[in-house]
Amino acid sequence: MSNADLLERRQAAVPHxxxxxxxxxxxxxxxxxxxxxxxxxxxDFAQGIAVCNTGHCNPKVMAAAKAQCDKYTHTAFQVVQYExxxxxxxxxxxxxxxxxxxxxxxxxxxxxxxxxxxxxxxxTGRSGVIAFNGGFHGRTALTMGLTGKIVPYKGGAGVHPxxxxxxxxxxxxxxISVEDALRGIETIFKVDIEAKDVAxxxxxxxxxxxxxxxxxxxxxxxxxxxxxxxxxxxxxDEIQSGIxxxxxxxxxxxxxxxxxxxxxxxxxxxxxxxxxxxxxREVMDSVAPGGMGGTYGGNPVAIAAAxxxxxxxEEEDLCAASARNGEYIQQRLSAFRDGGKCGHIGDVxxxxxxxxxxxxxxxxxxxxxxAAAAVMTKARELGLILLVCxxxxxxxxxxxxxxxxxxxxxxxxxxxxxxxxxVASA
Numbered sequence: 001m002s003n004a005d006l007l008e009r010r011q012a013a014v015p016h017x018x019x020x021x022x023x024x025x026x027x028x029x030x031x032x033x034x035x036x037x038x039x040x041x042x043x044d045f046a047q048g049i050a051v052c053n054t055g056h057c058n059p060k061v062m063a064a065a066k067a068q069c070d071k072y073t074h075t076a077f078q079v080v081q082y083e084x085x086x087x088x089x090x091x092x093x094x095x096x097x098x099x100x101x102x103x104x105x106x107x108x109x110x111x112x113x114x115x116x117x118x119x120x121x122x123x124t125g126r127s128g129v130i131a132f133n134g135g136f137h138g139r140t141a142l143t144m145g146l147t148g149k150i151v152p153y154k155g156g157a158g159v160h161p162x163x164x165x166x167x168x169x170x171x172x173x174x175x176i177s178v179e180d181a182l183r184g185i186e187t188i189f190k191v192d193i194e195a196k197d198v199a200x201x202x203x204x205x206x207x208x209x210x211x212x213x214x215x216x217x218x219x220x221x222x223x224x225x226x227x228x229x230x231x232x233x234x235x236x237d238e239i240q241s242g243i244x245x246x247x248x249x250x251x252x253x254x255x256x257x258x259x260x261x262x263x264x265x266x267x268x269x270x271x272x273x274x275x276x277x278x279x280x281r282e283v284m285d286s287v288a289p290g291g292m293g294g295t296y297g298g299n300p301v302a303i304a305a306a307x308x309x310x311x312x313x314e315e316e317d318l319c320a321a322s323a324r325n326g327e328y329i330q331q332r333l334s335a336f337r338d339g340g341k342c343g344h345i346g347d348v349x350x351x352x353x354x355x356x357x358x359x360x361x362x363x364x365x366x367x368x369x370x371a372a373a374a375v376m377t378k379a380r381e382l383g384l385i386l387l388v389c390x391x392x393x394x395x396x397x398x399x400x401x402x403x404x405x406x407x408x409x410x411x412x413x414x415x416x417x418x419x420x421x422x423v424a425s426a
Contacts, residue, residue, distance in 0.1 A: 003037045019152065021046070021387055022380060029056035032404040032412070034385065043412040044385045047399050050208070050240045050354075053267035053322075054312050055401035061270040061308040068304035075300070077105075078293045084303045091310055092278055096262055097252045102284040105276045105298030109239040109265035110138025112275040113202070115292060116261045117142065119279065120200035120233040123286035128198040130188060130232075132169040132181075134210030134391055137202060137237055146202055149209065149391070165192050169207060170219050173347055178219045185226065195230040200261075205251040208240035211390030212349060212356035212397055220255045233260040233283065239275070240354075243267035244313060244402055247323035247352025254351060270309045274302035318402040322352040325409060329355045329398055332413045336420055343371060343424030346394075356389065356397040367392035371423060379419040384412050 001009075006025040025037040032055060034044040044056070054061060068084075077085050089103040096103075106112050121127055129146065131137065137146040139153055145160030147153050148169070154160065167184035168176050189195045201223065207213045227234045236259040241251040243266065248254055250262060260283055265275030273296075277284075312318060330350055337345035337357075346358035346365070359371040372394045376386045389395050398416075400409060 001037060006037055021376075022385060024380075024385075031055035031058070032401050032408045040383070042380070042383050042385050043408055043415065045398050045400050045412055046385050046387045047401055048271065049266070049387070050245055050399045051266045052271050053243055053245060053402050054270045054309055054318070055403040056271070058270055058308070058312065058403065060312055061272075061305050064304045064308035065272060065301050068301045071300075073299075073301055074296070076295055077298050082300055082303075084300065084307060085298045088298075088303050088306055088310075089276075091307075092264070092276065095249050095310075096278045097250055098258055098260075098262065098278060098280055100281045101278050102281050103276050103278045104284070104292055105274055105303070106294050107273050107275060107296045107299070107302075108138075109263065109275050110140045110143040111294065111297075112239065112263040112265055112277050113137045113143050113146065113235075113237060114140060116235045116263050116277045116279070117146075117200060117202070119261065119277065119283060119287055119292075120235060122291070123283045124199045124231065124233060126197050126199040128163045128165065128193045130165050130167055130185060130198060130201045132203055132207075133166050134169050134171075134207050134213065135202070135204055135237070136207070136209035137204075147209075163193070169203075169210065169213060170216055171211075171213050172216070178216055178222070181219060182222055182226070195232065198230065198232050200233040200235045201227055202235045202237060204237045204241065205255065206241040206246060206351055206354055209389050211358075211395045212354060214349060214351055215255075217255060220257050224257050224259075227260075235259065235261045235263065237263050239263055239265045241351075243309070244319045244322045245352060245354045245399075247319055247326060249313070249319060251351060251354075268309065269302045269305040272299075272302035272305040274298060274306055312403075316403070319352075322402045325400060325402065325404065326350050326353040326355050328409065329353070329400070329413065332417075333357050336417055341424065342417060342420035343375075344368065345420075353398075353400055353402060356395050358390070358395050360394065367394035369393035372396055374423045374426075375416075375419050378422050379416055382415045382419055384415040384419070386416070 034042045092103045093101040131146040133148040135148040137143040145164040168181045170181040261279040333348045336342040346360040348357045359368045
């Protein structure tokens with residue numbers, strides 16, 4: 001069936017609350033390439049929103065999952081345990097930037113965030129949580145409250161759960177300094193909730209949906225010191241920035257700062273659903289037996305895939321590939337901006353292969369979401385899948401697989417240049 005036929009069926013059967021960024025239906029995909037129901041080939045610079053860091057259908061990941069399917073697919077770890085779960089926890093405990101860690105597994109990123117907050121509340125005996133404007137932590141009742149953006153995630157859903165407060169996220173080039181952000185937290189302590197009642201601060205070191213804004217080093221250092229001073233746990237949401245996306249296994253490695261808890265998901269299993277919470281031993285052991293878990297948490301097939309993903313990082317040095325590819329992407333974007341033919345490109349930013357750029361109006365500062373949407377559409381017409389993000393929807397993010405062949409990376413950037421030029425000259 002064609003994309004058009006499938007879209008008609010989708011509209012009749014699926015609620016429109018599940019929005020899709022493209023009108024495409026995938027038939028097959030491999031590494032950076034994707035073919036749709038009409039037989040067209042695309043380069044995929046979205047990768048399921050940073051899930052397939054090892055590329056679509058990586059042969060080693062698929063082989064591991066298929067081999068596990070021949071053994072057992074489910075027992076529920078809370079009922080009959082299995083060694084690969086324990087071994088994956090051991091591997092993540094060594095990899096994560098936490099000195100003495102323990103790990104447990106769930107199925108989705110939102111589930112990981114919810115449980116990280118639960119652990120923090122039990123450990124501290126407090127209930128308040130501080131998150132940041134522009135942050136994205138999920139769409140469930142609690143994580144929707146943590147998410148720092150109304151449309152489209154919270155529109156019409158009413159007031160968020162009690163005890164959640166938002167501070168400014170530092171974005172200096174948009175006029176929000178580190179001092180402004182820290183002052184925002186202190187203001188929360190003065191007017192909303194006492195510090196002694198706050199269990200955790202939840203932050204993305206690099207905001208995902210919020211626009212790929214990178215938390216400044218001095219802000220993260222001050223945040224760590226503030227949490228230590230007030231007895232608050234620091235939860236770092238690395239669901240999008242983790243598993244090599246920023247050129248390190250976890251973005252917090254760029255900062256040299258130890259969080260109390262890390263949430264991880266998306267790319268951990270190369271397309272199979274598994275998430276986790278990694279945390280300091282004394283914090284993770286605060287919850288009584290039976291207080292954590294989930295029927296499908298740490299599913300054996302997803303766990304097997306995750307082992308294959310970690311093997312690939314070791315064998316192919318994918319963190320180095322992430323850094324190398326990201327440097328090339330930023331160089332090309334800077335050339336687009338300086339060349340004068342690609343419209344008004346504002347800030348270009350990124351860590352490793354977590355790269356984005358803003359489109360602005362002629363004044364050089366006013367966000368231009370219409371241009372970003374037009375570029376995304378034109379790029380798709382030319383064979384490249386992109387996503388927009390950010391406060392104002394004017395940021396285009398590039399999420400290539402870390403395994404992308406150089407010729408496909410160059411081809412994709414060439415298509416992006418053509419799309420930018422076409423929209424600028426329209």
